[in-house]
Amino acid sequence: MLYLQSITILRAATTTDEYGNEKASWADPLRIPVSGVNVQPAAGSDEDTDDKQLTVTGWRLYTPRGMDLDLRETDRVEAEGTVMQVVGKVARWPAPGGGVHHIEADLREVD
Numbered sequence: 001m002l003y004l005q006s007i008t009i010l011r012a013a014t015t016t017d018e019y020g021n022e023k024a025s026w027a028d029p030l031r032i033p034v035s036g037v038n039v040q041p042a043a044g045s046d047e048d049t050d051d052k053q054l055t056v057t058g059w060r061l062y063t064p065r066g067m068d069l070d071l072r073e074t075d076r077v078e079a080e081g082t083v084m085q086v087v088g089k090v091a092r093w094p095a096p097g098g099g100v101h102h103i104e105a106d107l108r109e110v111d
Contacts (some may be wrong), residue, residue: 003064008075010083024074034069038062039079042059042106059084068092068100077107084109107111 009032012024042058047106061077071090076083084107095101 002035002038003036005037005039005079006033007037007039007061008078009069011072012074012076021041026076029030029076032070036064036067037069038064039077039107049087056083057109059109060085061103061107063102063106065102065106066095066100067102070101071105077105082109 011032012026012027012029012030013030014022014024015025017023024071039059039061042060059079061071061079061087069090071077071086073086073089075086077086085106087106093103
């Protein structure tokens with residue numbers, strides 16, 4: 001009953017700048033739909049008031065046992081109409097006997 005949510009993984013396209021360097025472009029990202037996951041608020045939020053009022057809310061993505069995702073630390077996740085950045089490495093918990101038991105990923109929504 002916990003894994004009833006659907007998300008969309010957003011992956012930036014790669015473009016080349018005038019110097020020949022590859023960089024991410026979020027103008028038209030690849031959209032990868034995923035269902036059967038759980039996204040929950042993480043404990044607390046941060047406020048950054050150095051330059052402007054900014055509230056950063058944390059979220060946590062979980063998959064059920066046996067489900068691995070092609071989710072990268074450079075991706076974004078859209079859930080419930082909110083776009084969030086993946087924060088850090090995606091944790092892939094090993095299953096006894098091999099494979100992935102489940103994954104967990106920290107997400108950050110910035111308002």
